[in-house]
Amino acid sequence: MSETKSLQGRKVVLHDMCLRDGMHAKREQIGVEQMVKVATALDDAGVPYIQVTHGAGLGGNSLQHGFALASNEEYIAAVASRMKQAKVSVLLIPGLGTMKELQAAFDAGARSVHVATHCTEADTSPQHIAFARKLGMDTTGFLMMAHLNDPAGIAAQGKLMESYGAHTVYVTDSAGYMLPEDVRVRVAALRAVLDPTTEIGFHGHHNLGMGIANSIAAIEAGATRIDGSVAGLGAGAGNTPLEVFAAVCERMGMETGVDLFKLMDAAEDIIVPMMDHLVRVDRESLTLGFAGVYSTFLLHARRAAERTGVSARDILVELGRKKMIGGQEDMIMDTAMTMAKARGLEGVA
C-alpha cells in the first residue's frame, strides 16, 4: 500500500493508440472522417498525444500488412488540422518505413514519432531517430517484444537509442506477455542507465489482462509516459484501455490532465460501436499473451486458419515456438501451409 501511495501527485503523459494500433483490429478499415471524429473527441477530452495512420505505421500500406482506406498523409493531415491541443504522432519501423515517409508525415502535420525496432535491434534506428530530431519532432525509441530481451539487454538497447537522440525510450510489450515484475525490472534497468532527462514509456497489450497493472508497475519504476487505447481498440486483446487507466490514475492521485468522463463517453459512444469484433481477451488473443506472440498476428492467424483448416491457436503457438517477430506476417500463412501439409490437409490450402 505504501508503494501505491507514493505515486500521489505524479504526472503521467497519456498517448492514445486507438487510431493506429486500433487499425489492426479494424483490418486497416477506419475511414478519414471516422478517424477525425475519434481524434477530435480525444482532443476535446485532453489526451495530449494521439497516434494515427496504418496499423504498421509509415510505409505500412502493403500486401504484407494490408491497405488502409486512405494514405497515411491523408489521415495525418485531416486529423492534425483539427487538433486544438493534441499532438499527432506516428509509428516508424525501420525496414518498413523510411525517412522519406517520415518527412511526408511531418509535412502533413505529425509532430511526434515512435521509432520502433525489435528489442535487440536498436542499431537499425540511428538514421530515423536522428532525422526525427532534425525535424524537431518529439522522438521516442520504441523497443518492441520487450519480453524477448533481459533487463540488462533492454537497458543497453535503450542507451543506444538515447545516443541517437531519442527523448524517450519505451518498453513495448507487443505480445501482451509481460507480468508486472517483468515490466518493473526492465523499466528500472533503463532508469539506471539513461540520462535523467530522458523519459521512459510503457506500451502494453491486454492479452493477459495485465495492461493496467503493468502500466502502474512501469510508473512505479520510473516511467512517465503510458500508451493505451480508448476502449482498448488495438491489436490482440487490445492495448491498455485508456479510460480505465485514467480512472485508476485519478484514484491513485496521479495527474494525467484528461477529462475522465469525456474519455468514457468517447469509448462507449464512438469506439465500441466501431468495433468489427469485440476486442477482448478470448481464446486466440489469450494465446498471444500466453505464448509470447506479436499481437498483430491475431487476425492474420484467423485468416490463415480459414484457408488451411489448421486452428488459429495452433498456428499462433507454432509461430511463438519458431520465434517469429513483428513484421513477419508473411510467415503466418507460410507456417499454416506447412502445418497443413504435415497434417494431410493440403487440399484445403
Added chain:
Amino acid sequence: MKKIRCALIGSGNIGTDLIYKIKRSPVLEPVWMVGIDPASEGLARAREMGLKTTAEGVDGLLPHVLEDGIQIAFDATSAYVHAENSRKLNELGVMMIDLTPAAIGPLCVPPVNLREHADRVEMNVNMISCAGQATIPIVNAVSRVQGVGYAEIVASLSSKSVGPGTRANLDEFTYTTSSAIERVGGAKKGKALAIINPAEPPLIMRNTIYCLTEDEPDHVRITESILQMIGEVQQYVPGYRLVNGPIYDGNKVSVFMEVAGLGDYLPRYAGNLDIMTAAATRTAEMFAEEILAGKIKLKATEAV
C-alpha cells in the same frame, strides 16, 4: 585450362567467402586480396590460402594489375569508396563486380539479365542487395508471363548475418531493392521490406514474394515459369528452395522461399550473404567464359 585472374577488394566476411567460391570455379582464379588493415584476419587468411595481399587499399594493387594479368575485380568494401576503386581499375582494363550499394553500373541478377551485360561488355555491374538477388528472379518469372503492376518482397534475415553498415543505413537497402524490383524484376512498382530476427539458433534466410498481376493470373504458366527460374538460381545457389506456393488469391501471387548458404566461410543460415557471393561469382564466370572463348574483350576506359 586457362583461368581469368581476379582481385578481391575488401577482406571481410564477404571477401573471404568469395575466395572459396572463386577457387572452386573452373574459369576463375583468386590472385589478390586488398585490405586496409595490415593486422586484419581476412588478409592473413587470404595469404594462408595462397593469395597475394596488400593492406594499402586499391592503390596497393594498381602497380601489380598488368604484371599479374588481373582482369576481374570484386568490390566488397562500401558505397563510399567504390566509385574511386572502380575508376582506377577500369582505366587498367579490369572489369568490376560491385557488391556495395553504390550501383554506378547496371544492376545484375544473373538468370534475368547477365547475358545482356556480358554481350555489352559492361565494365562495372552491380549486384544490388541480398534481398534483391533472392527475390527479383521470382518477380521476373511472373512478369515475363504477364504484366505485374506491383510487386512486394519481404526478406527475413538472421540478426547475426546483418553487418553494421547495413544496419546503420537500412533505408538505402530499402530504396535500392525497391528500385531493382522495378528495373530488373519488371514490376511497374516495387516495394521491399526487411525484418531482422535475432532468434537463436539463427533462422535461415526467408523471402516472401508477392506479385499483383494486371490481369487475371495464368496459374499454370506462372507456376511453370517460377519453377523454371528456381532451377536456374539453384545452379549457383543450391540452397535456393521453394517452401510454399505459389498460391493465388485473385490477382495476387504469393511465393515463399528459403535461402540456405553453402557454408563455405559464412554459416549456412546466412543465405543472404551467400547468394550475393554466389551471384557475383556466377557473373564473373560468364564474363570469364566469354573472354576465354574470345567472344568479348575487356577494354580499358579512358582516363578522365
